[in-house]
Amino acid sequence: MxxxxxxxxxxxxxxxxxxxxxxxxxxxxxxMVLPLAPIVLDLFFTFNISLAVMILLVAMFTKKPLDFAAFPSVLLFATLLRLALNVASTRVVLMNGHKGPDAAGQVIEAFGHFLVGGNFAVGLIVFIILVIINFIVITKGAGRIAEVGARFTLDAMPGKQMAIDADLNAGLIGEDEARRRRQEVAQEAEFYGSMDGASKFVRGDAVAGLLIMVINIIGGLIVGVGQHGLSFAEAGHVYTLLTIGDGLVAQIPALIISTAAGVVVSRVATDQDIGQQMMGQLFSNPTVLFITAVILFTMGMIPGMPHFAFLTLAAVLAWVGWMIHRRRQAQAGQDTASEVHSQQVSQAAAAEASWDDVSLVDPMGLEVGYRLISLVDHAQDGELLHRIRSLRKKYAQDVGFLPPVVHIRDNLELKPTEYRILFSGVEAGRGIAMPDQWLAIDPGEVTHKLQGQMTTDPAFGLPAVWIDGATRESAQIAGYTVVDASTVIATHLNHLMHREGASLIGRSEVQQLLEHANKVSPGLTDELVPKTISFSQLQKLLRGLLAEEVPVRDMRTIIETIFEYAPRLLADAVNPDEAQMLALTRVALGRAITQYWFPGSGEVRAIGLEPRLERVLMQALTSSGALEPGLAESLLVQAQQAVQTQEAQGETAVLVTPPALRASLSRFLRHHLPHLAVLSSAEIPDERMLRFTSWIGEMA
Structure with missing residues (x-):
């Protein structure tokens, strides 16, 4: 096996x-040769009926005649099978018919007794009607269609071949496609020619069925009366019923297959099967259904007519027509809108390109999924809009300049509850916000865990869980920080704005900042740009401060520092010392920087460098200006450990280094440990006590 x-x-x-x-x-x-048992005949008759039904269904679901190119051969084999069954059943009927109605099997008995009520006269008439329908109507019509189709297909072959050659020469199709189309044209001609001949099998089968029935009846009378001693009436009744049952068993599959042949040759090749074509075209016009319903209603009102049947069908047709009419009106409205849009698009495409067609990226943007639209919709008084307005105002007060407007739009490519934040068209952050739930953030000291959708806070990466409003109070009691969806997005945006502040201050913001400073302190910016510092150098200086989250609110100190040091450090137009200028500006802003990270007037508890590591770093940066890979990896690992230790003590993660190391270490650590701030010891004011509570230790 x-x-x-x-x-x-x-x-x-x-x-x-x-x-x-x-x-x-x-x-x-x-x-045809061997005698078959009645049970075997039943199986073959059942198979014949099922084969005919399968052929009809395949013919109905094909979209073009060549999809069932094997139909002529199938028709030939089905006809041979049916004729062979006629021979086998005739043998069994004549040999065993005297034994009873089930002598030739239960299928013949069912068709001869149950379907025609055991009345051989009714059975004979039904059989003759089926033969007439099959022979005169279906088979003759299908044969005629196949004949005409074959002739027209042959006449059209030269034109189709020329069209294929023209497309090939024009480069519209390739050689393989041209070969396939030529083969399809040839197969179509062969198919209709074969169908023209195969339809003769069906017509001959109908004639043969009629002759076989007459022969079987005469033969049954001879065998019954002459061999088995039956009376003429008894022999006629028994053998006629068996013969009619045999004929009906054969003619019904023949009628089904003839119908399949008519379906195959009469259909028009489209991208729909025959059922879709009929329903789509027969019931496509509601006017036809309305008129038919009116006619049926009128006929149903005539006295003596079956009112129920006519009026019921009239109501059904009127309802179907009304539904189709409504659907067509809706479709017409959509088509009109689509046509207007297409015209507008065409007009826009036809117009000459202009600078109005240029779409610049927004300095700051927010894209939301469709379930978050209610949070930013003016019509629905979206809460997030108010939070963003307040956020920009708070940012301007804390950082010192007004950030660009946040352009909000929906994005169907995002998940329904997803959002993303973009700076200058580049994604800076992405997160999930549930508009109908609350985010419970675990600050690290909760008393018990909550049930819900586990996630992380998109701004700071803390573990969190989305909960329903019913469990909000219990979450707050457990020590969770509970915020709504608008607050989640606003907090994430605020965090990214502070981290990416350098990308938010452009030339227009710098210009407005200078104008505002001069308005507050008249004469402050006189002779600043371009006599003392160029505009681009000023913008770079401000961006350098914002890159490490240093506010630029104190423009008076920044400008006075520029006046003091810029003539000496930036006088050389070829090699201006912009890094030293930035370092001196940070020292001048030392009080504000220290206050930002260590509010109040207490001691500064920070992370320090172990002296030997400090000397190694100083030597490495002085000689080559860069850290060796091994030294850099070791420094990063120890810095991470120091940050964890500092945060475990509840202190701020700030590293204080010598002035010569601050810029280099800040650039290196900023990308790996964005929450670690790097300050220079010169930036700590004298009145603040500096105490190192964690160390970046010895080198291996």
Missing amino acids: SQLLAYLKGGGAQQARLLAGPILILLVLMM
Whole structure:
């Protein structure tokens, strides 16, 4: 068995399909020559009916005739199978008919007794009607369509071939596509030619069924009266019913297959099957349904007519017509809007390009998923809009300049509850906000855990959980910090604005900042730009301060420092010492910087460098200006440990270094430890006591 399965998985299945035709022919010959038991006949008759139904369904679901190119061959084999069954059933009927109505099997008995009520006269009439329908109506019409289709297909072949050659020469299609189209045209002509001949099989089968029935009745009378001693009336009743049952069993599948042939040759090749074509075209016009409903209603009101049937069907058609009419009106409205939009797009495309077509990126943007639109919708008085306005005002007060407007738009590519923050068109942060829930943030001292959707705070990366409003109070009692969706987004935006402040201050913001400073302190900016410092150098200086979250509120100190040191440090136009200028400005702002990280007037509890490490770093940065990979990795690991120790003690993560090391260490650590601030010892005012509570220790 395993070998057989392996064979079928390999090439056995293909071999079995190749042997299907010869096996079918062998079965047909066996049925014609060998006597079959009634139970075997029942199986073959059932198979014949199921085969006919399958052929009809395949024909209905094809979208073009060539999708069922094997239909002529299938039609031939189905006809041979049906004729062979006629021969086999005739043998059984004549040999065993005298034994009773089930002598030829239960299928023939059912068709001969149940379907026609055991009345051979009714059965004979039904059989003749089926033959007439099959022979005169369906088969003749299908044959005529196939004949005309074959002739027109052959006449159209030269034109189709020329069209294919023209497309190939024009470069619209490739050689493979041209070859495929030529083969399809040839197959279409062969198909209609084969259908023209195959329809003769169906017509001959109908004639043969009628003749076989007459022969079987005459033969049954001869066998019953002459061989089995039955009376003429008894023999006529028994053998006629069996013959009619046999004929109905054969003619019903023949009628189904003839219908399939008519469906295949009469359909028009589209991208829809026959059922979709009929429903889409027959019931596409509501006017037709309304008129039909009116006619049926009028006929139903005539005295003596079956009112229920006519009026019910009229109501159904009127309702269907109304539904189609409403759908077409809605579709027409959509089409009109689409046409207007297309015209506008076409007009815009036809117009000459201008600078109005240039779309510049926004300095600061917020994109939200569709479930967050209510938070930023003016019509719905979105809460997040008010928070962003307050956020910009607070940022201007704390940092010292007014940030750009936050441009908000929806983005269908985002998840429904997702948002992202962009600076100059580049994504700076992304997060999830549940508009109907609360975010419970774990600050590290909660008494118990909450049930909900686990996540992390998008701004600071703290563990958090989304909870319902019902559990908000219990979460606050447990020590969680509970905020709504608007606060989550606003806090994340505020955090990124402080971290990316250098990218938010452009030339226009610098110009407005100078104008505002001169308005507050008249004459402060006189002779500043460009006599003392160029505009680009001033902007770079301010960006250098903001890059390390140093506010620029104290413009008076910044400008006075520029007046004092810029003539000496920036006088050389080729190699201006901008780094030293930034360092001296930070020293001048030392009180504000220290106050920012260590509020109050108490001692400054910071992280320090171990003296030997300090000497090694000083030597490395002085000689090469860069850290060796091993030294850099070791420094980063120890800095992370020092930050963890400092935060565990409840202190601020600030590293205080000698002035010569501050800039280099800040650039290195800023990308790996963004929450670690690096200050120079010269920036700490004299009145503040400096105490190192954590150390970046010895080198290995």
